[in-house]
Amino acid sequence: MDSIFSMFLNDYYIQVLTMLGIYLIAALGLNLITGVTGQLSFGHAAFLSIGAYTSAIISLKLQLPFVVALLAAGLMTAIWGILLGYPTLRLTGDYLGIATLGFGEIVRVVFLNMKITGGALGLAGIPRSTSLTMVIILVFITILAMFRLENSRFGRSLIAIREDEIAAEAMGINITKTKITAFALGTFFAGVGGGLYAHLIQYLNPQDFGFVKSFDFLAFIVLGGLGSIPGAILGTTVLTLAPEFLRFVADYRMMIYGLLMVFMMIVRPRGLLGGVKLSRLFAKKKVQTTGTSASGGAN
Amino acid sequence: MKKSKIYFILSALMITALLLTGCGGGGDEKKQAEGEKAATGGDTIKIGFLGAKTGGHAAYGVETLKGIKMAVEDINTAGGLLGKKIEIVEEDHGSKVSEGTTVTQKLITRDKVVAIIGDPTTGITKAAAPIAQQNKVVLLSAGAVGPGVVEIGDYIYRDVLLNSVGAPAVTKYLNEKLGWKKVVVVTSMNNDFSVGLTDLFKEALIENKMEIVGEQSIQDGDQNFAAQVTAIKDKNADGIIFTGYYTEGALFMKEVRKQGLKSVLVGGDGLMSDVFLKMGAEAVEGSMFFCGFAVDETKSSDKTKKFIEAYKAGNNGVQPDYFSVQGYDAVMLIADAIKAANSDDPEKFRVELAKTKNWEGVSGTITFDESREPIKSPVYLLEVKEGKLAVKDTIEVK
Numbered sequence: 001m002d003s004i005f006s007m008f009l010n011d012y013y014i015q016v017l018t019m020l021g022i023y024l025i026a027a028l029g030l031n032l033i034t035g036v037t038g039q040l041s042f043g044h045a046a047f048l049s050i051g052a053y054t055s056a057i058i059s060l061k062l063q064l065p066f067v068v069a070l071l072a073a074g075l076m077t078a079i080w081g082i083l084l085g086y087p088t089l090r091l092t093g094d095y096l097g098i099a100t101l102g103f104g105e106i107v108r109v110v111f112l113n114m115k116i117t118g119g120a121l122g123l124a125g126i127p128r129s130t131s132l133t134m135v136i137i138l139v140f141i142t143i144l145a146m147f148r149l150e151n152s153r154f155g156r157s158l159i160a161i162r163e164d165e166i167a168a169e170a171m172g173i174n175i176t177k178t179k180i181t182a183f184a185l186g187t188f189f190a191g192v193g194g195g196l197y198a199h200l201i202q203y204l205n206p207q208d209f210g211f212v213k214s215f216d217f218l219a220f221i222v223l224g225g226l227g228s229i230p231g232a233i234l235g236t237t238v239l240t241l242a243p244e245f246l247r248f249v250a251d252y253r254m255m256i257y258g259l260l261m262v263f264m265m266i267v268r269p270r271g272l273l274g275g276v277k278l279s280r281l282f283a284k285k286k287v288q289t290t291g292t293s294a295s296g297g298a299n
Numbered sequence: 300m301k302k303s304k305i306y307f308i309l310s311a312l313m314i315t316a317l318l319l320t321g322c323g324g325g326g327d328e329k330k331q332a333e334g335e336k337a338a339t340g341g342d343t344i345k346i347g348f349l350g351a352k353t354g355g356h357a358a359y360g361v362e363t364l365k366g367i368k369m370a371v372e373d374i375n376t377a378g379g380l381l382g383k384k385i386e387i388v389e390e391d392h393g394s395k396v397s398e399g400t401t402v403t404q405k406l407i408t409r410d411k412v413v414a415i416i417g418d419p420t421t422g423i424t425k426a427a428a429p430i431a432q433q434n435k436v437v438l439l440s441a442g443a444v445g446p447g448v449v450e451i452g453d454y455i456y457r458d459v460l461l462n463s464v465g466a467p468a469v470t471k472y473l474n475e476k477l478g479w480k481k482v483v484v485v486t487s488m489n490n491d492f493s494v495g496l497t498d499l500f501k502e503a504l505i506e507n508k509m510e511i512v513g514e515q516s517i518q519d520g521d522q523n524f525a526a527q528v529t530a531i532k533d534k535n536a537d538g539i540i541f542t543g544y545y546t547e548g549a550l551f552m553k554e555v556r557k558q559g560l561k562s563v564l565v566g567g568d569g570l571m572s573d574v575f576l577k578m579g580a581e582a583v584e585g586s587m588f589f590c591g592f593a594v595d596e597t598k599s600s601d602k603t604k605k606f607i608e609a610y611k612a613g614n615n616g617v618q619p620d621y622f623s624v625q626g627y628d629a630v631m632l633i634a635d636a637i638k639a640a641n642s643d644d645p646e647k648f649r650v651e652l653a654k655t656k657n658w659e660g661v662s663g664t665i666t667f668d669e670s671r672e673p674i675k676s677p678v679y680l681l682e683v684k685e686g687k688l689a690v691k692d693t694i695e696v697k
Contacts, residue, residue, distance in 0.1 A: 012404045015400070015404040113488060119491075119494055121421075128429070202426065203425050203426035208395065208397060251352065253391070
C-alpha cells in the first residue's frame with residue numbers, strides 16, 4: 001500500500017499527509033471532550049506528549065513492536081486522562097480550562113526534568129515506524145469509532161451533559177463517570193496520535209508540546225465547528241495544510257494563515273460545519289465523497 | 300441545513316484547490332527530476348537553507364541566511380561551481396521542530412537539493428538529520444553546538460565552534476588569566492543548549508579546581524529572576540557562568556545589578572545577539588562570552604577583512620556576527636568539497652568534506668576530526684565594553 005502512495009506522491013506530500021492524519025486522530029479525540037461533551041481542555045498537547053514519550057521509550061528501551069508501543073501510548077495517556085479528570089471534571093467551563101492548562105504545563109516541565117526523556121536535549125533516534133497507510137487506516141477507525149460513539153446511548157448522554165448538566169443529572173446520567181469516560185476516550189486518541197508522531201518525527205522535545213500546540217488543536221475543532229465530526233476533520237485539514245501549501249507566498253505565509261482564520265470566524269462564527277452531523281452528510285452522497293477524499297488524504 | 304451544505308462544498312473545494320496547487324507543482328518537479336537524472340544534474344546546484352525566519356530562533360536563522368547568500372553571490376560572480384550556478388532554496392519553519400522535519404523533507408524531495416545548510420539550533424538539526432541521512436543528502440549545520448549531532452550519520456556535518464572546545468578553553472582562561480576561583484552556575488532547564496553547556500562547564504571547572512558555590516535553574520521565557528538572584532547574592536562568587544540565551548541573560552543581569560551585585564556574567568554564544576546589548580544596557584557591561592567568530596580589526600586575515608567589508612556594505616554598516624560568518628563558511632566548505640570531488644553528487648563530495656584539514660575560512664581554521672566533529676581555532680572571548688562588543692582575547696586551540 002505504501003509503495004502505491006510513493007508512486008503518486010513524493011516523500012514531502014507523504015510526510016505532510018501523515019502529519020495531517022496524526023493531527024486528525026488527536027483532534028477527533030479533543031472533539032469528543034470539548035465538542036461533544038462540552039468540557040474545555042487546554043491540555044491536549046500534553047496528552048499528545050505523554051503518548052509520544054511513552055511509545056518512544058517503549059520502542060527505544062524495551063524494543064517492543066510498534067503496535068504494542070502505540071497501544072501502550074494510548075492506554076498510558078488514558079490513565080493520565082482519568083487521573084486528571086477525576087479531580088478536575090467537577091469544575092466547569094473556564095475553571096476546567098485553567099486546570100487543564102496548568103496540567104499541560106506540569107507535563108511539559110516534568111518531561112524537561114526527567115532523565116529518561118532526555119530532558120531539554122530531547123529524545124532522538126526513535127525508529128521511523130509510522131507509515132501513511134497505517135495512519136489512514138487509524139484515521140478511518142477513529143472516525144468510525146467517534147461516529148458510533150456519538151450515536152450510542154453513551155454519546156447522547158454526553159450531548160445531554162453539554163446542553164444542560166442539571167437536566168442530564170435529573171434524567172439519571174452519572175455525570176462524573178460519564179465525563180471521565182469521555183475524557184479517557186478522548187485522551188486515548190491523543191496518546192495514539194502522540195505515538196504516531198514520535199515514530200514519524202523521530203525526535204521529541206518537550207518544547208514542541210507547549211500550550212501553543214494545545215491551542216492549535218482547539219483552533220482545529222472550533223474552526224471546523226464544535227461537536228461535528230466532519231467539522232473537526234475539515235478544520236484540521238484546512239489549518240494543517242494551509243501553512244504548508246501557502247509556502248509559495250514565502251514570508252507572508254503566516255499572515256495569510258491568520259487572515260484565513262479571522263475571515264472564517266467572521267463568516268461562520270459557529271465554525272465551518274457547526275452542528276453538521278456525519279449521518280446527515282451520508283444522506284447527500286455527492287457532498288460526502290468530496291469531503292472524505294480530501295480529508296483522508298487519498299488525493 | 301442548506302446553508303451549511305453550501306459551506307461544506309465551498310470548504311471542500313478549497314482543500315482540493317490547495318492540494319491541487321501543491322500536487323500540480325509536484326508533477327512538474329518529478330519531470331524535472333527525471334530530466335536531471337538523464338543529464339546528470341541541471342544547470343544549477345541547489346543548496347537548501349533550513350532555519351527560522353519567524354518565531355523564537357529567528358535572529359539566528361536570518362543572520363545565517365545573510366551569510367549564505369553572500370557566499371553564493373561570491374561563487375556565482377566568480378563563474379559558479381563546476382560551470383553551474385548555485386541556487387539557494389530557503390524555507391522558514393517558524394522555530395518548530397515538527398515543521399523543521401517537513402521543511403527538510405520538502406527541500407530534499409521537491410527541490411532536490413544536494414546539500415542543506417542548517418538548522419542553527421541543535422534541536423531541529425537533530426530532527427532533520429535522520430531525514431537527510433536516509434535520503435543521502437549532506438546536511439551541514441551552521442550553528443548546532445550540542446552533543447549527538449554528527450553521530451546521526453556520515454552525511455551530517457557542522458562548522459561551528461563546539462562547546463566542548465570552547466568551554467574548557469574559556470574556563471582555563473578565567474582561572475589562569477583572570478584568577479577566578481569561585482563561580483555560580485545558572486542553567487536554563489528548558490533549553491537543550493544550556494543544559495549541555497552547563498555540563499561541559501562543570502567538567503572544566505572541576506578540572507581547573509575551581510569551586511561551584513551556587514547553582515540556579517531558570518526557564519527560557521521567564522521574565523523575573525528575583526528569587527534566583529537573591530539565592531546567589533551572598534555566595535561571594537568571582538563571577539556568574541550563565542549558559543542560557545540572550546533574552547534571559549540580559550534580564551538576569553538587570554536583576555543582578557538591581558540587587559546590587561557586582562559580578563559579571565560569562566556564557567556561551569547563546570548570548571550573541573544585539574538584543575543582549577540593547578536589553579541589558581549598562582547591566583551587561585563587562586559580561587563575557589565565547590564564540591567562534593568576532594570582528595577583530597587587528598588580528599583578522601585578509602579573507603575575513605574582505606568579508607567584513609562586504610557585509611557592512613550590504614547591511615548599513617552593521618558588523619557581521621557569528622551566524623552570518625558560519626553560514627558563509629558552510630557554503631564555501633560545501634563548494635570546496637564539490638570542487639575537490641568534481642561532482643555535485645552528495646555521495647561523492649561528502650567524502651571530500653570529511654577530509655577537510657586546516658581549511659581557512661572566514662571564521663578561522665576548521666579541521667574535521669575522525670568522528671567528523673569540527674575543531675576550530677581560535678576561540679574568541681568577547682566582552683561588553685561601553686555598550687559594544689569588544690574582543691577581549693583570542694584563545695588558540697590545539
